[in-house]
Amino acid sequence: MHLIIDGFGGDADMMWDTERLRSFLDEYPSNLGMTKITVPEVLEYHGPNPSDGGISGFVIIAESHISVHTFPHRDYVNIDVFSCKSFDHEQALADAQSLFNLTQVKSWLLDRGLEWQDADQGIVETSRQRTFLQAAASGSPVG
Numbered sequence: 850m851h852l853i854i855d856g857f858g859g860d861a862d863m864m865w866d867t868e869r870l871r872s873f874l875d876e877y878p879s880n881l882g883m884t885k886i887t888v889p890e891v892l893e894y895h896g897p898n899p900s901d902g903g904i905s906g907f908v909i910i911a912e913s914h915i916s917v918h919t920f921p922h923r924d925y926v927n928i929d930v931f932s933c934k935s936f937d938h939e940q941a942l943a944d945a946q947s948l949f950n951l952t953q954v955k956s957w958l959l960d961r962g963l964e965w966q967d968a969d970q971g972i973v974e975t976s977r978q979r980t981f982l983q984a985a986a987s988g989s990p991v992g
Contacts (some may be wrong), residue, residue, distance in 0.1 A: 851959040852938045854945050856926040858952030864919035864926060867891045867904050873948055874908040874915060880944070881936045884911035919949070926951065 863869060874889035891906035903919040912932040919926045928945050930936070938958050946954055 850932055850935055850938060852930040852941055853957040853959070854928040854942060855955045856928065856945060856949060856951035856953070858924050859926060859949035861921040861924070863949045864903060864921035867893060870904055870906045870917060874906050874917070877915065877944070878908060878910045881930070881932070881941065883932060883934065883936070886911050
């Protein structure tokens with residue numbers, strides 16, 4: 850699953866709070882039933898355009914990653930919870946809203962997973978697709 854969140858209208862002080870974000874990223878994977886495999890990294894950014902400034906944080910989990918990017922001057926946050934394991938996406942969305950007191954969110958939930966039963970089938974199907982695309986590009990009959 851891949852939960853993508855765009856959040857708006859939050860608390861700007863919370864969006865600058867590196868310790869708050871670090872603590873969230875440190876504790877949150879276990880709340881989702883996931884396994885943290887790195888220490889969270891949180892960085893503050895101040896660029897030539899002040900509206901680009903904010904903090905970014907991420908934690909690598911065994912199942913993939915969680916990342917957060919804040920833009921306090923724009924009242925905007927984007928958050929990704931990317932996992933090969935299912936999780937309670939509605940609770941994750943509510944938790945993200947609460948983290949920054951967001952007044953509005955847009956979210957997308959994408960299924961993530963392997964299309965094939967095993968690596969051997971994946972290799973066979975990928976080879977077939979490559980052969981098909983090469984034939985189509987060269988103008989050769991396909992089929």
